[in-house]
Every structure is written in C-alpha cells, then in structure tokens.
Amino acid sequence: MKGGKELKEEVQDKGFCTLCGLCVGRCPYIKSLEDKIAVVFPCGIEEGKCYAACPRTFTDWDAVEAQVLGSVEGRDPLIGRYAQVWMARGTNSELTRGSQDGGTVTSLINTAIADGMIEGAVLTSSDDGLTPKAILATKADEVGKAAGSKYMAATSLQVLHEARRAGMEKLGIVGRPCQVMGVRKYQAVVPEECDRDKTLVIGLFCMWALSFGFRDYVRQEAGGRQVTGVAIPKGELQIKTTDGTISKSVEEAKQFARTACNLCWDVTSELADISVGAAEFAEGWNTLIVRSERGWNLLAKALNSGVLEIRDYPPAMLEELRMASLGKKRRVVAELQRVQSEGTSMVDLNSPRFQAVIEGEVN
Ligand SMILES: Cc1cc2nc3c(=O)[nH]c(=O)nc-3n(C[C@H](O)[C@H](O)[C@H](O)COP(=O)(O)OP(=O)(O)OC[C@H]3O[C@@H](n4cnc5c(N)ncnc54)[C@H](O)[C@@H]3O)c2cc1C
Numbered sequence: 001m002k003g004g005k006e007l008k009e010e011v012q013d014k015g016f017c018t019l020c021g022l023c024v025g026r027c028p029y030i031k032s033l034e035d036k037i038a039v040v041f042p043c044g045i046e047e048g049k050c051y052a053a054c055p056r057t058f059t060d061w062d063a064v065e066a067q068v069l070g071s072v073e074g075r076d077p078l079i080g081r082y083a084q085v086w087m088a089r090g091t092n093s094e095l096t097r098g099s100q101d102g103g104t105v106t107s108l109i110n111t112a113i114a115d116g117m118i119e120g121a122v123l124t125s126s127d128d129g130l131t132p133k134a135i136l137a138t139k140a141d142e143v144g145k146a147a148g149s150k151y152m153a154a155t156s157l158q159v160l161h162e163a164r165r166a167g168m169e170k171l172g173i174v175g176r177p178c179q180v181m182g183v184r185k186y187q188a189v190v191p192e193e194c195d196r197d198k199t200l201v202i203g204l205f206c207m208w209a210l211s212f213g214f215r216d217y218v219r220q221e222a223g224g225r226q227v228t229g230v231a232i233p234k235g236e237l238q239i240k241t242t243d244g245t246i247s248k249s250v251e252e253a254k255q256f257a258r259t260a261c262n263l264c265w266d267v268t269s270e271l272a273d274i275s276v277g278a279a280e281f282a283e284g285w286n287t288l289i290v291r292s293e294r295g296w297n298l299l300a301k302a303l304n305s306g307v308l309e310i311r312d313y314p315p316a317m318l319e320e321l322r323m324a325s326l327g328k329k330r331r332v333v334a335e336l337q338r339v340q341s342e343g344t345s346m347v348d349l350n351s352p353r354f355q356a357v358i359e360g361e362v363n
Contacts, residue, residue, distance in 0.1 A: 003048025004029060007057070008039040010344065016056045018178035018260050019209070021134065021155025022186055023050035025162065032155045035212040035258075053186040055178045056263070059347055064184050068196070068271050069291055077353060077362040078322040078329065080270025081291060085318055086310040087279050088288035095140065095307065098147040100231065101278045102286040104308065105174055105202055106147045108274065110140050111302040112172050118200050120163055121172035124154045129228045129240075130215050134159045136166075148229050153209035153258055157182055164193055172200040176209060177266035184271045200294060203269020205277025205287070207328060208257040217256065221246055234280050262335045263346065267325040274298060281317050329357045 002010075004027065011017050017037055024032045027050055029041040051057055065081065072081040089102030095110055096103025112118045120138040123146035127133060132154030137143045157179055163171050171194075173183055180203040187196045218227055218239055225241035232238070237253045239246040269275040273295035279285040288310065290299055302308035333354055336346055347354060356362045 001047040002051045002057075003043060003045040004039045004050055005042035005044060007048065007051045007054060008042060011054055011056045012037060012039065014344065016260050016263060016339075016344070016346075018055055018176075018182075018264070019153040019155050019258075020055055020175070020179040020182040021157035022053055022055075022160070022179075022182040024155050025158030025160070026050065032158065035153055037155065049186070049189050052189045053182060055181040055185065056260070056346065058345055059181065059185065061265075061347055061353060062351055064181070064188065064271060067188060068184055071293075072291060076322070077356055078325040079268045079289065080266075082275075082289045083292075083296065084290050085313045086288045086290075087282060087285045087313055088276075088308055088310045089285050090307060091309050092307050095144060096147065098144060098229075100147065100149045102284055103147065104276050104286040104288055105204070106143055107307045108202060108276075108298055108302055109137070109143050109172055109174065111305060111307055112200055112298055113138065113140070113143070114305075115301050116170075117298065117301070118170045118172040119168045121174065122156055122159045122163065123174055124150055124156045126150050129226075130218060130230065131212075132156070136163050136168075149204075149231075151210045151230055151232065151253065152212055152214055160186075160194065169195065170198045170200075172202065174202045174204065175269075176204055176206045177269045178206075178264055179203075180269045180272045181266065200298065201272045201274075203272025203275045205268050205275065206261075206264075207267060207324075208254070208261040208264075210253060210256040211258050214253065214256040217252070221248070233278070233283075263332060263339065265329060265332050265336070265347070267328050268321070277321075279317070281314070281320075285311075287313070287317075287321065326357070326362065333357050 023030045029043050069081040075081045088104045090096035090107035099106050109121050120136050123137045124132045125135045125146035132150035134156040136159045187194045225243045229240045235250050237248040237250050273292040275289040277287045279287045
C-alpha cells in the first residue's frame with residue numbers, strides 16, 4: 001500500500017489532483033490554499049487513507065459502482081445506473097433565492113435537514129459570490145447562502161472530517177463528480193468514518209471546474225462593479241454584477257479549465273444518490289437523476305412537502321445529455337490512455353465500460 005509520499009509523487013506533482021479536499025483536513029501534513037493542495041511532510045505511513053481514497057489513484061469503477069448502486073437494475077453506459085430522470089425545480093422562492101438553475105439541490109438539502117435524514121451538509125458557499133468556501137451547513141439560511149455554482153474547484157470535502165469530529169453521523173454532501181468518487185472510495189476504505197447508510201450524496205453534473213485565475217479574470221471584466229455570481233448557460237459566460245450582467249463567450253471561461261478535469265470520466269456524478277444538473281433547454285429547471293433508494297426516499301419527501309415539483313423528461317433532451325457525456329468520455333479515454341502509456345494507470349481500461357467507448361460501441 002501507499003501513503004502521502006506516493007500521493008504527492010503520483011497525483012499532486014503530476015497535476016492530476018482534482019481538489020476534492022478529502023485528504024485535506026484528515027491529515028495534519030496536507031494543506032490547501034485556494035486551488036493548491038500540498039503534502040507538506042511526506043509522513044511515510046504505508047497504508048495511507050489519503051492515497052487509497054483519492055479519486056485520482058487507481059480506481060476500480062466496477063467494484064465501487066457495485067458497492068454503491070449494485071441493486072439498481074439497468075446501467076446506461078453514458079450516464080450510469082439510475083432509476084428515473086426528471087425535470088425538477090424548487091417551488092419555494094424563499095428557499096431557492098440565489099440558486100443556480102431550478103434550486104433543486106437547495107430544496108433537497110433543506111428537505112433532508114428538516115426531515116432529520118441528515119444533521120448537516122458539506123456545501124460550497126462564498127463570501128464574494130465567486131470564491132468557493134467549504135462550509136458545514138445545519139440550517140436553512142446557511143444552505144441558502146451556499147446556493148449558486150462557484151465554478152472554481154473547491155476543496156469542500158475537507159469539511160467532512162470537521163463534521164465527523166463534531167460527532168455528526170448523518171451527513172449530506174453536495175459535490176462535483178470527482179468529489180462523489182472520493183466519498184465513495186473513502187466509504188469503502190474507512191466505513192466507520194463515513195457510513196454509507198447514513199450519508200446522502202448529491203452529485204452535480206460537471207464538464208470541468210476552473211482554476212483560481214478565473215476569479216482575477218472576472219474581477220477585471222467587472223471593473224469596479226460588485227460581482228454577485230456567474231452563470232454558464234449554453235455557449236455563454238454571464239458575469240452577474242450589482243450593475244447588470246456582462247455577457248462573454250464560454251470560451252473565455254474555458255481557458256481557465258483545470259487540466260486535471262481532462263481525466264474525469266464522469267459527467268453526471270454516476271455514483272451519487274441523486275444527480276442534478278441544469279436543464280439547458282428549459283430555463284429555471286434542473287435535470288434530476290434519481291439513482292439509489294436513498295435518493296428515492298429524499299425525492300418522495302421533497303414532493304410530499306411541496307418544496308419540489310417534477311415533470312417528465314423529454315426523451316430527445318435525454319439523448320442530448322447522453323451524447324454530451326459520450327463526447328467527454330471519448331476525450332477522456334484518450335487522455336487516460338496517454339497517461340497510462342507514461343506509467344500512470346488510473347482505471348482498468350480493459351474493462352467493458354472503457355472498452356465500449358474506446359471501440360466506439362456505445363451510443
Ligand atoms: C464546477 C461546476 C461545473 C458544472 N458544470 C455543469 C455542466 O457542465 N452541466 C450542467 O448541467 N451542470 C453543471 N454544473 C451544475 C450546475 O451549475 C448547478 O449546480 C446544478 O444545475 C444545480 O442547480 P440548482 O439550482 O439545483 O443548485 P443550487 O440550489 O444553486 O445549489 C448549488 C449547490 O452546489 C454546490 N456548489 C457550488 N459550487 C460548488 C463547487 N465548486 N463544488 C462543489 N459544490 C458546489 C453548493 O454547495 C450548493 O449546494 C456545474 C457545477 C459546478 C460547481
């Protein structure tokens with residue numbers, strides 16, 4: 001087994017780190033500052049949990065998926081195992097003010113806290129509408145303040161350890177696909193620290209996250225105006241300020257995409273209990289993928305309490321989502337093959353899920 005020394009050499013020094021934050025906060029020798037994580041002392045522990053749970057060390061996708069969603073029948077090779085896909089949006093504008101799209105995530109987390117399903121949630125808030133800040137939210141106002149996407153990668157999972165130290169067992173986690181994978185690997189490695197039966201995982205869709213250089217760019221574009229948020233609807237970058245919205249091409253944002261994201265196979269958080277993204281064809285709505293029994297239970301509670309509404313998902317739009325995922329998976333397998341040829345094996349490229357994309361057998 002390997003530990004912090006190998007995590008530094010094999011992940012961080014090579015620029016593969018996703019900034020999930022899982023290793024930060026658990027280990028006193030791993031520190032983060034904005035979009036950098038450093039192993040400040042190679043501790044020499046041979047069986048480091050940091051290494052074992054890192055989403056960028058070798059990952060047996062089939063095994064993790066079987067552990068988490070093994071009972072869910074039917075697997076879509078492009079968006080993972082799921083029970084149902086809907087359009088969804090929050091109905092309580094008090095709760096969802098500041099939400100990115102339909103406020104589905106904020107409504108679901110509030111439902112889970114109000115119901116006692118979770119005691120708190122690991123979220124990504126911000127003090128300036130731009131810079132991500134990991135928080136442990138236990139109340140609706142904290143959940144509401146965290147609403148809205150911070151497109152820069154945030155080390156939010158460090159708060160997971162804070163919650164555990166505070167004695168919290170029933171926890172909600174909202175994260176990018178890499179963070180969802182980190183949590184799932186962690187649950188397998190140290191089940192006593194993050195019980196799968198007591199943790200609710202809501203995964204976001206994500207094509208890429210941005211480096212902190214994006215913040216400087218946005219501030220420059222905003223001039224003296226105060227930035228209240230950023231949105232990236234189809235092909236457009238919108239910088240929202242107290243003086244109106246500045247519109248730019250999405251290509252401006254893309255130049256800050258983290259290279260580590262080129263290795264992320266997962267667009268829709270395939271291992272979450274519930275996955276949520278934008279419904280780009282219907283403003284103010286989300287795409288909601290319910291995967292696990294825990295996800296079903298939460299959705300039922302949110303619908304019963306009236307804070308969420310759902311609609312049938314148009315089949316043509318589902319196909320569009322699947323094709324977007326296929327496009328990313330194609331680019332990513334090429335990148336995974338490249339790093340493997342240079343000595344880093346992150347997944348088993350011979351397994352059917354990867355082979356199907358390599359051979360062009362999925363559609
Ligand atoms: C980096 C990034 C890239 C994304 N890319 C896509 C995409 O390509 N396609 C797509 O359909 N959707 C994408 N999303 C998801 C989308 O922006 C919305 O988060 C999603 O549609 C949920 O909307 P909502 O109104 O329900 O969320 P809200 O109710 O506004 O809640 C948003 C939640 O996201 C969490 N959050 C915010 N920033 C971060 C962050 N940096 N890391 C982890 N959690 C965060 C907050 O804790 C909050 O709970 C992306 C999100 C992020 C953060």
